[in-house]
Amino acid sequence: MLEEYKxxxxxxxxxxxxxxxxxxxxVADLIELIKKPFAEEEAFLLDLFxxxxxxxxxxxxxxxxxxxADITKSRVKTPLIDKPLATKLLxxxxxxxxxxxxxxxxxxxEVGDIAVKG
Numbered sequence: 001m002l003e004e005y006k007x008x009x010x011x012x013x014x015x016x017x018x019x020x021x022x023x024x025x026x027v028a029d030l031i032e033l034i035k036k037p038f039a040e041e042e043a044f045l046l047d048l049f050x051x052x053x054x055x056x057x058x059x060x061x062x063x064x065x066x067x068x069a070d071i072t073k074s075r076v077k078t079p080l081i082d083k084p085l086a087t088k089l090l091x092x093x094x095x096x097x098x099x100x101x102x103x104x105x106x107x108x109x110e111v112g113d114i115a116v117k118g
Contacts, residue, residue, distance in 0.1 A: 001029040002041060005048070022052050024059035031067050035078050046080050050089060057096035065090065065097035072105055087111040091118020 005026065009019040022030065034045050053064045070076040071086035081089070087105055090098040091114065098118070105115035 001026060002033070002044070005052075019052070021054045022048065022060055024063055027053055027060045027063045031063065034080050035076070037078075037080055042080055049081075050092075055092065055094040055096075061093060062097045065093060065101060068098075069101035072101060072108075072111065084111050084114055087114040087118065091115070 005019070005022070012019045030045065030048055033041070034049060037045050049064070053060050055061060067076065068081070068086040068090050071078065071081055072083050072090070074083075087102070090102050090105075102115045102118045105111050108115065
């Protein structure tokens with residue numbers, strides 16, 4: 001998945017156009033990589049997850065929000081995204097699937113102040 005996306009980015013760059021955002025399948029694959037990242041790809045994985053998934057209400061955004069919500073509820077652990085970062089990333093999603101998880105975090109002692117900013 002990573003190599004395919006890198007090729008996609010390069011091809012689109014040669015055409016002078018930005019890469020397409022990740023689709024739902026790519027996001028699901030990316031999440032599996034984030035759960036057990038290779039050290040040399042950690043920064044790239046986090047960049048893709050933070051910046052290449054649509055912020056709206058499509059299936060890719062749903063998968064992202066659900067994963068982040070699971071991190072904030074300690075259902076999932078990953079060395080790349082802790083609870084504060086997951087909360088911050090939920091706050092960047094511009095409404096939709098991130099609303100319920102953010103609201104549930106408003107009174108959380110650890111990340112409530114981050115959720116308020118989202």
